[in-house]
Amino acid sequence: MYSTILSGALLGVNACLVQVEVDAASGLPAMSMVGSLSGEVRESRERVWAAMKNMGLEIPPKHITVNLSPADLKKEGTAYDLPIVVGMLEALGYFPAGKARDILFLGELGLNGEIRQVRGVLPIVREAAKIGVREFIVPKENAGEGAVIPDVKVRGAATMGEVLGFLMADAAERGAILPAQDAAGWPTAEGAEGPGYDFAEVKGQEMAKRAAKIAAAGFHNLLMIGTPGAGKSMIAKRIPGILPPLTLEESLEVTSVYSVAGNLDGKSLLTKRPFQAPHHTISMPALMGGGVVPRPGVISLAHRGVLFLDELAEFPRVVLDGLRQPLEDRRIQIARVGGNLIYPSDFMLVCAMNPCPCGFYPDRGRCRCTEPQIRRYTGKISGPILDRIDLCTELQAVDVSSLHRESGGETSAQIRSQVERARKMQEERFQGTEYRFNGDVKAADIDRFCPLEKEDRRFMEETYAKMGLSARSYHRVRKVARTIADLAGEDRIHREHLLEAVLFRPAQEYWK
Amino acid sequence: MEERYYHQWLQNMKNLTARYAQKLLQRFPEPRELLDAPENWLEEILPPAQFRELLERRREVRTVYGMQEEYERLMEKGIRFVSCHEKTYPRRLLEIPDPPVGLYYRGSLPGRDALSVAVIGSRECSEYGVYIARELGAFLGRRGVDVVSGMARGIDGISQQAALEAGGASYGVLGSGVDICYPASNRSLYDSLIDRGGILSTYSPGTPAAGRNFPARNRIVSGLTDALVVVEARVKSGTLITVDMALEQGREVYVVPGRVTDRLSDGCNRLLKQGAGVFLDPESFLEELEELAFLKKIKPERSDEEKNEEGESGRKHWPTAEVFSWSRNTPRDMEEELVPVWEQLDLTPKSLEEIGGALGGRYSAAELGVLLLRLVMTGRAKQISAGHFCRL
Structure with missing residues (x-):
């Protein structure tokens, strides 16, 4: 007997369909599996064998061949256990042939027949739905994430027994055995609120808050310099909350990444912008993604959200340099023998660091770092990374009394509405171009998108000469000025916008 | 001329301190005699380590030609040497206990007539220190007072730079050979010092900068000057070593007062409490200094007679119209x-x-x-x- 069952494979955060073919023929009793299988897929044979035995399902002495097609695609992960066992049951005649047609199966098998959680259900369901698959049987824990895709039935199963019962039943009874998961509610405006932190809780630090607002509005990368305890991480954590809410499409992208990484923790759809703050001891593969079985790294988990690097100067240079490609391309390509994987990594980079090794510069009464020490400290940060950070701001230590006195100022919701307005202006400006935000604009297009009046141009030249600034930062200052003008709702960049952008000029200007 | 080679030879001995070198010169006014002096005479004067070094060096050099060769090689590189027996040797150094046998220099040596002031202070200075050092250096430069310092980062270099920019002369005393620019970040200052002043050192060319060299260097800084101005110093600071040496050498010590809460002024304020001269502004400081110099007869040409005699020959005349005030920047034309x-x-x-x-x-x-x-x-x-x- 021959049977064929639908399943799916992950390609980065995308997916493709896989046919699991099982053939049971007379011959020397054996079970062989082919189709470019990795170790964990090959082990599937033992799990399937033991699970069937433990459920009291006899395996007749036949020559069983399992093929996973397309046979040249490397199969990884444990999600093929369930389709393989279903294929065997069909090939061995445990349920009427054709009953499993057009159903896609995913799931890992325990030796006692229970079905366990797997990674990457959402992207596979999403891809299969596009092709026209309407019914899915997945592990119970993964049913929620699959069900966010509209117009499909996703059934969560806890044991193989349930699956077999489902397949043997008539179409009318099926719903009672394995009910389809309710579609998760779409993210509403409330559901998309930031991760529970509000900017109103940050007292003082007006400059830094302003810088964060500008950065969020124009998708500029941001560097915060300040003494320990000044509130750098406090501000960074609140930035996802002032970004516009995730759209459905973005939400699916983010959830797909988390699904592939196995970080979904039973949640169905992620509606909050991600915030990732890796420690500076992080390894290159953990940050960029990779591993023997490649998984998305922290930069991909920060996709559509904020990647926060605290203590920037402590990060090894090679790790920071690795960020150059993803910052440029907004995705990361991981090369493996089996092929290239692409994970998205469209994040906003927010960095924080001390001004000097002791953290008190320029307060010379307290800071005793020598100038070479400070230079060495700031020099640790790779230039190419600094070249991609448009805004720099400084935070002062806050004394306790002012924490009680001062009011917090704008709330995250207020800031977010300003950011959204500024982003709308950018949307119109960049319609039909490769750009989305002011922060993306490349040097060659600055004159087109951030034009200056003749006298303002001269004024900037003067400013740069007087302040001894380098031409290197000129384009970035102009992009930031454009965003400041957008926040003010102005079509034209005014002089005060330019000056404010100079105020937030990139850090290298201080470190010469 | 030949005498100079022997002085240089003596100066190049690493272990021989200025004190014992001067003792040797007292006993053997012609340093060439050292080559033939009986060993027991030398042993009487020198401690064992220095005695051994002298013997070893003596064995190496039996003719003057080697020394001459080395001297000429340095001349080609623009490095000069002056011995304490020569007329051009800075006169103030002769007043201090144990003056160095000789000095290496690039550029020129401090003149004999101009007043000379050392501006010293912390390497990691505050903006206040930067401001004072710059104003003072520029003022002294304009008034034709030599500014002597250690060319270090911070106060030293800033005051020297300002003096040069104001058209004055400045001299940097290094703790390394004169051909080595330390700190490297002061390269442009080093070059302009050679141009419009001088770089001085007691260490033979090629000697790298080392921490242990600096106290001896500081002794020369204070030795070259009439007065010392401490701009900013912490309580534990190399600047205070220079002050001790200056006092030993009988130099005037002036100190810029700071706020009592500023750690960078703690050393200064402590010196003030101990009775150091109070520096209030460059103008009054210079007046006092000129007065003292007159009393000490360091500047005998100040008397009218001599002034008329000398006429335009040596000293330049500086405009005295400038009245110094800290609050020069009254913002009258400010928006x-x-x-x-x-x-x-x-x-x-x-x-x-x-x-x-x-x-x-x-x-x-x-x-x-x-x-x-x-x-x-x-x-x-x-x-x-x-x-x-x-x-x-």
């Missing part, structure tokens, strides 16, 4: 809206938040930042870091 912000600024860097707070929240952070930047652009303020500003 009105900038004035209140400017008034909040100080020589100590203030954060934007502090300034904003002092102005009572009149401006938003961005508005205030823009006003401050306009002050920076008109040369009224300086941006120290992303969020700190100070007066200029």
